[in-house]
Amino acid sequence: MKKQMGLSRSLWKKIILAQLSISLAFGIYGCDSEKMTVEKKQKVENESTEIQQESEGEKMRMTTTEMEKIFESVLPEKAYKEIGNHNPVMTQRFGADPYAMVYDGRVYLYMTCDEPMLDENGEILENDYSNIYKINVISSADLVNWTDHGSVYAASKNGAATWGNNSWAPAAACKEIDGKMRFFLYFANSGNGIAVLTSDSPTGPFTDPLGEALISRATPTCAEVTWLFDPAVLMDDDGSAYIYFGGGIPSEDKAANPGTARVAKLSDNMISLDGDPVIIENVSYLFEDSGINKINGIYYYSYCSNFNVPNEKEDEIGFSSGEIITMSSDNPMGPFTLCGPILKNPQYYFGRGGNNHHCMFEFEGQWYMAYHTRILEEAMGINKGYRSTNIDKVTFDEEGNIEMIQGTLTGVEQFGALNPYQKVEAVTMGVMGGIETTQYGEKSIECGSGDMIVTGIHTGSWIGVYGVDFGTRHVEEFSVAARGKGTGYIKICMDSLDGEVLGYAEIDPDDAMEFTEITTQIDRKIAGKHDIYFIFSGKGFELESWYFN
Structure with a gap:
C-alpha cells in the first residue's frame, strides 16, 4: 500500500492528463451531449473528480512551515553513546560474549542476551546470568550501521x-x-555442556537437531x-572444522595451569564430534573464553586469564589477571605455545571491569576484535554487571605478531557506505535515542529472531545512520513504511540532529496491522556522503523500512 504526501510530480501529471482528456473529449464531441456517448462522458468526469479529490486531500496536509513549528518544541532524547562513537555497537539491548561470523558481505554478531x-x-x-536463554543477532555491511535481527529463543521451555x-x-x-548453505549456532548450557542449533539462514529460525547436548560431562575427557x-x-581452509571450549579452576593450587581447555574435531555434519576431545596443554592461568583464528597460516588459540595471577609473576609470564592471551601452533589441535596478551581487561580502558570475553574476525582484509564492556550500563546509570559489545581494530607488527589492541569509545571506521536508494530496514542504525525494536511476522515472533520493526516511537525519539552515500543524484522523494493507529511526523536532518533539514514526512498509516x-517530496540535489537523522514527533505508529528515490 502506498500513498503520497504533498503534490508529487506523478500527481501533477495525472491532473494535467485529466484536463487534457476533458478538453480533448469536448473538442471532439463539442458541447452536444448527444454526440458524446454517456459512457465516455461519465468516465472522463469520474477520473476528473477522483484526481481533484486526491489533489484536495493532499493540499490539506501540513505545510513545511507548520511542520517546522511542530518540531520547534521537540527535544531529541539523549543517546546512550555520543554521536560519532561507534561503541557499543548496539544500545537497544545488552549483548555480551560476542562472536562474529562473516557471510555474504556482512558481519553477523551473536551475543549473550543479558536480560x-x-x-x-x-x-x-x-546480573547472575541465570536469566539468560536468548542470543541476540545483529549484522552490518559497514561495521557502524547495524541491523537488528532480534533474539534467538535458544534455551528453556520456549526455546529451540x-x-x-x-x-x-x-x-x-x-x-x-x-549443495545447501547451513548455519550452526553453538552455545553453553550455563557451565554444563555445549548445545548446537541449525538453520537455513544466519538469522534463523534455529532448530535443535539433537534434542540433547553436543558435548556433555559424559563426553570423554570432559567430566x-x-x-x-x-x-x-574454526572453519579450516580444507573444509574441516574444530570446536574449542572449557575453562575454570579445579582448585586454587591449579590456578597457574588448570588443565580445563579442550579441542575436538567436528564431523562433516557439524553436529557431532569426529573423535574424542583432547586437552590443550599448558594454558597458563586459564579462566574462560575460548577463541580460535587462523592468521597467515598460524593457528592462534586465545583465552581470558583468571584473576589469580600474582603481581610478582606478571613480569615473568608477561600478562596480568583478566587479560586476553594468545597461544600459537601450526596444528589446529596443538600443541600451542604462549605468545602473550593482546587485550587488557575492560577496566583498564573504561573504568569498569569483570570477565573479559572476545572474538577476533577478518572482514574485507582487515582484522577486528569484538569484546564486551560495561559502558552501556554505565550510560544508563546502572552498576549491576550487564554487558555490551565493542569492536576495535587488530593490528600486527613487522614480524606479523598481534599488537596490543586498544579499547575505545570511537570504535572502527566505516567500511564502504550505506546506499539510500535501496530499501533500508528501519531497525538499521548507527545511533539512536528512545526507540525500541520488536519481532515482526509469525516466524520471528515464534522463534525470536528474523524480521524486526521499530517500535516505542514517541516525541523526541530518533534514529541516526552513518555514511549515507547519495552520489550526485537529484533526490525527489523519501518513502517510509509505517503502520499503527497513531499519527505523527518525521523530521529528516543531514549531518546532525540539528543539521540541514531535507524534508518532513507526515505519518498517518492507512492500516493498523499492515x-x-x-x-x-524532497526535490533537491544532494552530493556525497552524509549522516542522516530521523527525528520523531507523535506516537502510536511503527516503522518497517525506508528509502530515497
Missing part, C-alpha cells in the same frame, strides 16, 4: 533447545552441506572440566 533481572518492585538486580536452562557465550559457523562452556569454532508506504 535485566528485576525484583518485585521492578528494580534491576545484580528445551532441555537447556541457559544460552551463554554463542559461537556461529556456516558450511555448505549437500573433569570445571566450566564446560564458551565454545569457539504497513503503508508513505512518500514525501
